[in-house]
Amino acid sequence: MDEQKLLRPPVEVRYREELEALKAVDSGKRPENWQLSPKAVRTFILGSKTPVTYEGGTVTIGKKYFGNDALVERCIITLAGNRGLMLVGEPGTAKTMLSELLSAAICGVSTNTIQGTAGTTEDMIKYSWNYALLLAKGPSREALVPSPLYVGMEQGLLTRFEEITRTPAEVQDSLISVLSDKVLNVPELGDEGILFARPGFNVIGTANTRDKGVNEMSSALKRRFNFETVMPVREVALEKQIILNEVRSLAAESHIDMPVDEDVAELLATTYHELREGVSDLGHRIDSPSAVMSTAEAVSVYYQTMIGGYYYGDGNMDVNSLVQNLVGALSKENKEDLGRVKDYFNTVIKDKASKEGGLWKQYYEARKWLK
Amino acid sequence: METILRSQEMAEIKLLPVRHHSPACARQVQRVIKEWQPRAVLIEGPATACTLIPAMIDPATKAPFAVYYSYDDTAGAVSEEKEKYRCYYPFLDYSPELEALRTGAAQGAQVAFIDLPYGDILAASQEGKGMRQEGEKSNYNDDYLLSRSAYVRRLCEKTGLRGFDEFWEKYFELEGLSQDSDTWFGNLLTYCRQARESTPPEELREEGCLAREAYMAKNILEKARELAGTSRASHLEEETAARNRILVVTGGFHTPALAQRLGEEDAGASNGAFALEDLPKKLVSAKDQGVYLMPYSMEAADALNGYASGMPFPGFYQEIWEHVQEAEQEAPEEKEEAPPYFKAVLDMIVGTGKAVRRAEGSASTYDEICACSMVEGLAALRGKPQPGAYELQDAVLACFVKGEYNLATDEPMRLLRRQMTGKRVGELCRNAGEPPVLQDFRVRCKQYGLQTSTTLENEVTLSVFSKKKHRQMSMFFHRLLFLQASYARRVKGPNLQTGRDRNLIREIWKYKWSAQVMAALIDASVYGGSVEDAAKGLLSERLKKAVYAREGALLLTQVLEMGLEGQLEQVYGRLSELLMSDMDFYSLAEALRLLTMVRQLRWLYDSGLETRGMILTCMRRLLGLLPGMAKIKEEDMSRCMEAMKLLYQVIGRMEREESKDRETSGISDGEDTLLDSFFDALTLMDRDSEIQPGVHGCVHGLLYGGGREDVKQIEQVCRGYLTGTREQLLKTAMFFRGLFYGAKDLVFVGNTFLGMLDQFLKQIGQEDFMLLLPELHMAFTYFTPAETDRIAETAAGFHGKSRRELQEQAAVPEAWYLYGQELEEFALTTLSP
Secondary structure (H helix, E strand, O other): OOHHHOOOOOHHHHOHHHHHHHHHHOOOOOOOOOOOOHHHHHHHHHOOOOOEEEOOEEEOOOOOOOOOHHHHHHHHHHHHOOOEEEEEEOOOOOHHHHHHHHHHHHHOOOOOEEEOOOOOOHHHHOEEEOHHHHHHHOOOOOOEEEOHHHHHHHHOOEEEEEOHHHOOHHHHOOHHHHHHHOEEEOHHHHHHHEEEOOOOOEEEEEEEOOOOOOOOOOHHHHOOEEEEEEOOOOOHHHHHHHHHHHHHHHHHHOOOOOOOOHHHHHHHHHHHHHHHHOEOOOOOEOOOOOOOOOHHHHHHHHHHHHHHHHHOOOOOOOHHHHHHHHHHHHOOOOOHHHHHHHHHHHHHHHHHHHHHOHHHHHHHHHHHHOO | OOOEEOOOOOOEEEEEEEOOOOHHHHHHHHHHHHHHOOOEEEEEEEHHHHHHHHHHOOOOOEOOEEEEEEEEOOOOOOOOOOOEEEEEEEEOOOOHHHHHHHHHHHOOOEEEEEEOOHHHHHHHOOOOOHHHOOOOOOEOOOOHHHHOOHHHHHHHHHHOOOOHHHHHHHHHHHHHHHOOHHHHHHHHHHHHHHHHHOOOHHHHHHOOHHHHHHHHHHHHHHHHHHHHHHHOOOOOHHHHHHHOEEEEEEEOOOHHHHHHHHHHHHHOOOOOOOOOOOOOOOOOOHHHEEEEEEEOEHHHHOHHHOOOOOOOOHHHHHHHHHHHHHHHHOOHHHOOOOOHHHHHHHHHHHHHHHHHHHHOOOOOHHHHHHHHHHHHHHHHHOOOOOOOHHHHHHHHHHHHOOOOOOOOOOHHHHHHHHHHHOOOEOEOOOOOOOOHHHHHHHHHHHHHOOOOOOOOOEEEEEOOOOOHHHHHHHHHHHHHHHOOOOOEEEEEOOEOOOOEOOOOOOEEEEEOOOHHHHHHHHHHHHHOOOHHHHHHHHHHHHHHHOOOHHHHHHHHHHHHHHOOHHHHHHHHHHHHHHHHHOOOHHHHHHHHHHHHHHHHOOOOOOOOOOOHHHHHHHHHHHHHHHHHHOOOOHHHHHHHHHHHHHHHHHHHHHHHHHHHHHHHHOOOOOOOOHHHHHHHHHHHHHHOOOOOHHHHHHHHHHHHHOOOOOHHHHHHHHHHHHOOOHHHHHOHHHHHHHHHHHOHHHHHOOOHHHHHHHHHHHHOOHHHHHHHHHHHHHHOOOOOHHHHHHHHHHHHHHOOOOHHHHHOOOOOOHHHHHHHHHHHHHHHHHHOO
16 A cells, blocks of 8 residues: 555554564464464564664654553453453543554554444444356355454454444444354355354444433343443643644644744643633632543644644744634534633633743633534 | 571570461461470560460450550650550461460460560651651551562562462462471571662651660560570580570561671671660650550451551451361371351351341352362462462452442442451450449449340440439449440430430430440550549540630530539640630530530539630621621531531620629629620621622521611512512522521511512522422421411412411312223223224
8 A cells, every 4th residue: 555645544554663673572472373472562562662673773662642651451362362442531522542553553454444323234244145156156255345343353353343333233233253253154155154253353332421321231141242332531731742742643644834832832732731620720610611621622622723834824833723623623513612711711811821821821811612 | 497506505595587477487486386386486576565475365264355455654754745655466366476485385485475575666666757757557567568568569569469369379378388397487588688678778767666675675685695694504405405406486677687686796796786776765664554455346456447447357367267277187098078268258258248238149159169260260260279368259259249240239349358257356365454434333233233244235324413323323424425435325315415304303214235345445444443434534635636716615415414523724724725716606605505515514614613604705707707607608507507506606695794793793894795795796897798698598597686777678678689680599598598597587577588588589480490499498497387388378379379278178079080990991992002
């Protein structure tokens, strides 16, 4: 694949060098069919302080997932075991990113994915047929169109199931027997129709706790997964770091040649953090908006402002357009949210503007766009 | 190895750094003592506890127990406040100090504590520092100096561990299992040096650390001289050295400092001056210091329960300790079983699974299997030789919690935590020594025929007002309750604090002996030598700390129940001060309620003292604050109304008494009566335009009740609300509530108010009515059922209905039902495909 032509290259392509370097130096024990040992998978996701020597040069393994290191370790061990991994949490808590990183590191493929929607059917999960071939040759492996789950079992890969709770509960349940017996039966193929999963196969599901939640998931299916709840980042400094990292890589991908403004990132991280937690660092009590206040949202607000500044503006971050984009991001769920953010500006930001001045003052003055 | 100091003519001293509560450390201490065979083992701990050592190592004494230190600062050595202080030194089976005592004594060594006595540590510390920190419970062996420095934080960041406890478990507990003593103590000492170096010296002085170290150094040197003196007879030099071995077991934080002090002494240059620098010049009086053993619980010893320090998860580490000890005793060739940590982790997983099944029934054996493979996987991933407490928690979180992790699903984690904390409670041997208060308790129990040998619950009924002995028993129980010793609880009887059940003349008590009672009484021993004295001591302290008049008045009622007549004057004095200084209206109102009750009961409890003066003070204060109570929050409304009514009633009663006095004495003064001031205050409140409607209603109700207002005036105010803007109109319900609370007979004066209420209900829509329903409901709760009936009848009358018509409802004719059924069937058949 040509990297330049992809809007968003998959993880294994983006970090190809790191993965190969890790593979080369990895001396740990590997579960069967894994590309890397659990320790190397951990290093790939959480980064390493010392660079890895590879093909004469050195490769720095950056930290790609911020937050809870123990959670990442639990995920890795779960995947090496007999149960599937279910990542649940608020939208924008990097569940999908974590699942991509895990599958890229473990089996080298992060694209073997089922995208769960309300319209997902059982044959999208198991297999379907190429009808022309089916009519011409009768049921055969050739005529069978394998699903990502089928591919995962056949080749011993991880299958990612995005937004699993968006699919109807009956359809979700088709995973139960596959996950417990590691066998998929294709009755149409007769004796050859039993597909045994190869080692290395497992399922990573992600589920959003906002709209449908995991409550409707059958307990039989729940029992076949280990659940990991991904919490929003609780530290402003860390959130700022994530915003900076993400925006930098987004900008690099889109060839936007513009430096990332740390102060603006901090402004945004603080705003999102305080609105989410309901209390400011000066101690004000704040009404939290009902809209999703995730770090991912903050990244997109920043990035939009950046693009605006790059193409239409003077190549700098404009606080006015930042506030406008903030309005856009916040007005998704209900009207009251905007009022809450207005109150936030009129109390917390006002105090900060008078105390710290500078950027906070500009930020406060830009409140006119909140309408 | 750890510092060894050799001194030609004296002794060989070995300093062992330890962390309080650590299985690995306890095991290494045990090993060193067995191998090195010291003649004396000196342990960090206030020297006053030396007398308790025989009881501590008695096989009948079971850990967890604690040494309880108390200090009564009668001389003002700590501060001018002359307060009472206490602290605890908890011991678990795996505490290195306890292991040093046990093994040391078993090997025939002399064992002793060498630290400054508790009172002197306090005297050497600055206010709010070290052991003088304000807190729920103060602990002697606090490891915070080892675990809270910036050095530790960076270390944890670098090793990718969650905190000091996980760091300790990985590098000292788990890796320590296979290390020899030299390496283990060497590592610990390196760590302690770093931690010590990153602590500023002024902090050490303020916390009394330096004084303690000087005192310990002094004791070590004395012991060395003493041993040298006794062994001088021996001529063989080698033997001398071997026989003069001293092992010093102290918190790792002190070891480098002690080594420095003793090292200087060894050089002989400074003639011991440096070793003893910072030594307190004068020690506090020994008679003010108390020291006792008390049973302790694992729950109290768990660092994560807030008030204690040391290692978290005592239940978990106790199990590790037991497994390690078992393995130690087995012959090497028999060692086939799983390593200790794995065994303990497995036990905890299975135990949690069982508990979860009992609680909600959703954990399967397969969950347990998954958790087991997860702990192993995590341990390997994290480079730990065996899974520890953190892997255990991670595994239960991953494998047992189904769905999103939140308050509804964290039951498995809570059950696991409970297991890891453990629920063991310690026991003491018979000759453990008891503080006088506990002895007094036993004497009293015997005197009153109360059981202290069984742990079964007994019941006793006391006729407190007719039998003298019963009154004494009741006083005894009340004193114990006051001391928070959970020996007896009152099941029935008059309660002076809430004012309930005052008509009862008998008290029924249930009582039960337990180790907690013993612990609580030992805890209270700082206050006095008998149950009565301890109650008096605690009372004085509580009085001193009281800020609100309410607290003072509550203490007064408790004094009556406890029969501490001698203290009444003291309570009265303090309460009078509180009544003058308290600015809280509700607290004063509560005090007034309690004081009037005490006044009514004065003959029953033969308190003899006159409360009238205090009640008058209290009322004057309340009258002063009353006008300011017009603008209150809605949630305070009922409290405020209650206070106003109470004030009115008490004033009325006092006035009546006074007028009776005046009649008898024939003197009359022209001064304003209290009642006048009360109504003046109410009028002032009425003039406040922002008055809370409920209070407003109550004000008018009371004015009417006192004959200061007639129905017409109230009617006018009422119309004001009814004809006001919408918001004001909606407040009418609250106004009525206050009004009826103040004077409920208003409803029955003609039909004016009910008529107005009726008009009000007609004015508001369905939605508003639903909104106001709770308030309206409250307005009518003050009436008796008969009165409610009368109101309903009048209300029905407004709409041309009679009482009968309201109560009887026409039955639905059968034909209607049949028709309905037919209709439904028809609909079903037509609509279904």
